[in-house]
Amino acid sequence: MLRFALNRLLQAIPVLLIVISATFLLVHSAPGGPFSADKAVPPEVIKALEAQYNLDQPLWQQYVSYLGDVLKGDFGPSFKYSGRTVNELIAAGLPATAELALYAMLVALVIGISAGVIAAMRPNSMQDYVPMSAAMLGICMPSFLLGPLLVLVFGIHLEWLPVSGWGDIPGDKIMPSITLGTGYAAYIARLSRGGMLEVLSQDYIRTARAKGLSERLIIFKHALRGGLIPVVAFLGPAFAGLLGGSFVVETIFQIPGLGRFYVQAAFNRDYTMILGMTIFFATLIILFNLLSDMLAIWLNPKLRQQQAGGNN
Amino acid sequence: MALLEVDGLKIYFHTRNGVVKAVDDVSFSVDAGETLAIVGESGSGKSVTCYSLLDLLPKPPAVIEAGTALFDGEDLFACDSVRMRQIRGNDIAVIFQDPMTSLNPFISIGEQLIEPLIYHPDKMRIKDRKTARKLAIELLDEVGIIEPEARFDCYPHEFSGGMRQRVMIAMALINKPRLLICDEPTTALDVTIQAQILELIKKLQKTRDVAVIFISHDLGVVAGIADKVMVMCDGTIREAGGTERIFYNSEDEYTKKLLAAIPEGAKLLPNRAEQDKPLVTVRNLKTYFEDYSKGSNGKQSIKAVDGVSLDLQRGEILGLVGESGSGKSTLGRSILQLAPTTSGSVTFDGTVLGDLKPKQLVPWRRRMQMIFQDPYASLNPRMTVYETLAEPLLYHGLADSNNIDQQVRQLMDDVGLAHSQMRKYPHEFSGGQRQRIAIGRAIATKPELIIADEPVSALDVTIQAQILDLILELVERHNLTMLFISHDLSVVRYISDRVMVMNKGLIVESGETEALWADPQQEYTQQLLKAIPLADPKRERLRIANG
Numbered sequence: 001m002l003r004f005a006l007n008r009l010l011q012a013i014p015v016l017l018i019v020i021s022a023t024f025l026l027v028h029s030a031p032g033g034p035f036s037a038d039k040a041v042p043p044e045v046i047k048a049l050e051a052q053y054n055l056d057q058p059l060w061q062q063y064v065s066y067l068g069d070v071l072k073g074d075f076g077p078s079f080k081y082s083g084r085t086v087n088e089l090i091a092a093g094l095p096a097t098a099e100l101a102l103y104a105m106l107v108a109l110v111i112g113i114s115a116g117v118i119a120a121m122r123p124n125s126m127q128d129y130v131p132m133s134a135a136m137l138g139i140c141m142p143s144f145l146l147g148p149l150l151v152l153v154f155g156i157h158l159e160w161l162p163v164s165g166w167g168d169i170p171g172d173k174i175m176p177s178i179t180l181g182t183g184y185a186a187y188i189a190r191l192s193r194g195g196m197l198e199v200l201s202q203d204y205i206r207t208a209r210a211k212g213l214s215e216r217l218i219i220f221k222h223a224l225r226g227g228l229i230p231v232v233a234f235l236g237p238a239f240a241g242l243l244g245g246s247f248v249v250e251t252i253f254q255i256p257g258l259g260r261f262y263v264q265a266a267f268n269r270d271y272t273m274i275l276g277m278t279i280f281f282a283t284l285i286i287l288f289n290l291l292s293d294m295l296a297i298w299l300n301p302k303l304r305q306q307q308a309g310g311n312n
Numbered sequence: 313m314a315l316l317e318v319d320g321l322k323i324y325f326h327t328r329n330g331v332v333k334a335v336d337d338v339s340f341s342v343d344a345g346e347t348l349a350i351v352g353e354s355g356s357g358k359s360v361t362c363y364s365l366l367d368l369l370p371k372p373p374a375v376i377e378a379g380t381a382l383f384d385g386e387d388l389f390a391c392d393s394v395r396m397r398q399i400r401g402n403d404i405a406v407i408f409q410d411p412m413t414s415l416n417p418f419i420s421i422g423e424q425l426i427e428p429l430i431y432h433p434d435k436m437r438i439k440d441r442k443t444a445r446k447l448a449i450e451l452l453d454e455v456g457i458i459e460p461e462a463r464f465d466c467y468p469h470e471f472s473g474g475m476r477q478r479v480m481i482a483m484a485l486i487n488k489p490r491l492l493i494c495d496e497p498t499t500a501l502d503v504t505i506q507a508q509i510l511e512l513i514k515k516l517q518k519t520r521d522v523a524v525i526f527i528s529h530d531l532g533v534v535a536g537i538a539d540k541v542m543v544m545c546d547g548t549i550r551e552a553g554g555t556e557r558i559f560y561n562s563e564d565e566y567t568k569k570l571l572a573a574i575p576e577g578a579k580l581l582p583n584r585a586e587q588d589k590p591l592v593t594v595r596n597l598k599t600y601f602e603d604y605s606k607g608s609n610g611k612q613s614i615k616a617v618d619g620v621s622l623d624l625q626r627g628e629i630l631g632l633v634g635e636s637g638s639g640k641s642t643l644g645r646s647i648l649q650l651a652p653t654t655s656g657s658v659t660f661d662g663t664v665l666g667d668l669k670p671k672q673l674v675p676w677r678r679r680m681q682m683i684f685q686d687p688y689a690s691l692n693p694r695m696t697v698y699e700t701l702a703e704p705l706l707y708h709g710l711a712d713s714n715n716i717d718q719q720v721r722q723l724m725d726d727v728g729l730a731h732s733q734m735r736k737y738p739h740e741f742s743g744g745q746r747q748r749i750a751i752g753r754a755i756a757t758k759p760e761l762i763i764a765d766e767p768v769s770a771l772d773v774t775i776q777a778q779i780l781d782l783i784l785e786l787v788e789r790h791n792l793t794m795l796f797i798s799h800d801l802s803v804v805r806y807i808s809d810r811v812m813v814m815n816k817g818l819i820v821e822s823g824e825t826e827a828l829w830a831d832p833q834q835e836y837t838q839q840l841l842k843a844i845p846l847a848d849p850k851r852e853r854l855r856i857a858n859g
Contacts, residue, residue, distance in 0.1 A: 302467065
């Protein structure tokens with residue numbers, strides 16, 4: 001397993017290099033720059049600023065020195081938030097975003113898997129149609145609609161939950177997590193239904209029945225492990241998506257997370273911020289994909305042993 | 313009163329395309345210690361009948377329309393789900409056909425084995441894990457698992473097919489059932505393993521005095537094991553009675569047809585091989601694969617074919633027999649350059665195929681074709697028969713848009729398919745018809761060499777007989793040379809001029825078919841030949857007794 005992980009991490013190096021290069025070229029080729037503004041600024045000031053941030057050097061020199069910094073784990077200073085580094089900004093936004101993603105993931109897994117399993121137990125009955133229709137609705141409903149709807153009902157109308165904030169008032173984390181997690185819950189519900197239906201039609205489920213095991217044992221012990229493999233494979237991309245896609249929810253609920261910085265950076269042509277965030281998210285995506293692949297291997301005894309054999 | 317009495321059983325499947333009478337008015341009984349064989353081809357309703365007893369049928373679409381099944385006086389069809397759970401595994405147990413798919417790959421063998429004990433529906437009979445483990449290990453030992461203690465925590469993929477079936481048998485017996493349903497328990501196994509498993513079932517039946525319902529399509533197996541036989545076809549009983557009466561004095565046309573379809577004896581057609589004019593010459597061929605199994609991780613290799621030399625004469629049908637994993641399929645594919653060879657040479661009509669680049673191979677591909685085992689998997693489900701048959705003709709430039717229709721029709725005539733079926737898709741055909749399509753595809757390019765890899769092993773016995781005769785006829789008419797790969801020795805004997813026996817990547821023995829059958833030199837060949845079940849109760853019992 002260790003070898004598998006190392007192998008995959010080595011493969012990640014060229015991927016990251018391509019991501020860095022492509023993003024670097026794209027942001028620099030986009031019209032405008034971090035210091036072009038509506039009001040006229042004296043050319044000397046711009047020159048001085050560009051010199052301060054090395055923007056007056058040829059592009060390839062900027063690229064090489066940037067790569068050198070990234071290698072040291074330094075994403076450089078932010079162009080827009082003067083005096084603060086990209087690292088600091090990421091560190092400031094990450095806790096809220098990571099926490100939100102984690103809760104959203106929990107919501108998605110608990111609701112998604114239960115709905116999928118319940119639906120798969122009696123396919124093509126009401127027990128199947130109701131959760132699956134709800135899942136369809138969940139996939140179709142964008143978070144910028146669901147969020148305000150929840151706020152309207154539970155925040156303003158019923159006054160059960162606070163309408164915004166993060167960690168200030170008890171319960172203010174509930175609605176953002178549900179808003180962000182619903183789409184993923186719906187997708188996981190469909191994946192686990194499909195996986196469970198596939199497994200429940202296997203011969204070994206019939207064997208378990210013929211042995212006299214209860215339905216509960218058959219579902220939870222014999223079917224769930226195989227049935228959830230598609231879900232496990234989806235976990236990596238899902239988690240990365242939750243981290244990177246929280247911008248809308250963060251905006252609706254006024255959460256001081258990463259998403260805000262990312263979008264603002266794009267509008268501001270904050271080169272180092274865009275690059276830093278992109279590299280950071282790319283690394284997360286690679287890591288989470290690796291983790292979910294490792295989990296999938298660990299769940300399958302045959303693959304597990306093959307990988308264990310690799311360490312001998 | 314018998315242990316199980318089934319009376320007037322009717323099971324219908326209510327599908328979108330109407331009602332299918334899967335089982336239609338079936339009655340039978342089994343006594344303790346007795347073996348009833350239910351014989352029939354696929355779709356005859358034999359498995360459905362037995363699965364209904366334990367409520368294992370998918371409902372919907374299956375509905376038990378009428379009938380009773382009295383087990384020890386209690387109607388199984390009137391049981392609620394709680395009572396049914398008590399009966400399953402405890403009173404009536406099942407051994408399923410395919411041990412490769414019937415065990416849960418995610419759970420260790422031992423855990424699966426003790427489940428009926430530790431989760432017993434009857435609270436009084438629940439065993440703790442330690443006791444259950446001890447019982448299970450004893451049972452594993454009884455069914456012939458070597459080092460049961462060490463194997464207890466292994467997973468199914470670490471067991472061979474025969475070993476898995478032993479585990480299945482142990483699992484079925486662990487709660488000491490009174491009735492054992494064996495659904496084609498040896499169909500997926502090699503002939504020598506089959507003999508061992510049958511012997512095991514018989515031994516266990518004797519020591520535990522259980523009743524056995526034995527479902528099989530193989531009359532040879534049935535002849536050796538059954539006390540009485542019930543022949544089913546299209547959901548109805550065609551004939552039932554004592555084993556010897558059914559085999560020797562059958563009154564039913566269908567039973568007679570079934571018995572006549574068993575390939576027996578030598579090839580009837582003369583040997584057409586031209587001597588010393590080999591079409592294919594194989595010299596010291598080796599095909600190795602990287603081994604990724606436990607503890608190896610690609611450092612060692614699996615020697616699928618380990619130095620094989622052979623000559624295939626023009627016009628000859630060479631039978632290649634061996635058990636699963638012997639390397640016979642890999643050898644066939646290596647000859648056609650469909651598997652990467654490690655060393656050695658394959659010469660086809662004077663040209664060394666290994667020297668050619670993939671593009672240069674194309675014209676040779678036309679001259680050598682393959683028929684695959686599973687006609688369900690080897691035809692493209694999105695292509696009509698017409699498209700399947702026309703594709704190779706157009707690709708190799710053997711037909712153009714003017715005469716393609718006529719050529720496809722000709723092919724369909726050749727393999728015995730009606731022209732009206734030209735625009736149908738594979739799923740609309742039965743297994744036998746599909747194999748006809750696959751054969752048509754193979755002979756479309758007018759090849760000289762055909763490698764047939766288990767072409768009849770997925771087919772019912774009456775269909776198998778038809779396809780074998782079709783192959784013989786086509787070989788004759790189109791002057792084909794054939795390598796016929798099979799695990800079924802009777803089939804190989806029926807069709808081949810010469811036979812090669814393969815084991816562990818090597819040719820163990822080869823010779824003229826009848827000479828080899830009469831006097832096998834190698835011990836492995838002798839074992840193989842001795843293990844073939846005979847569709848004749850007296851001879852079969854004698855064979856087993858001498859075994």
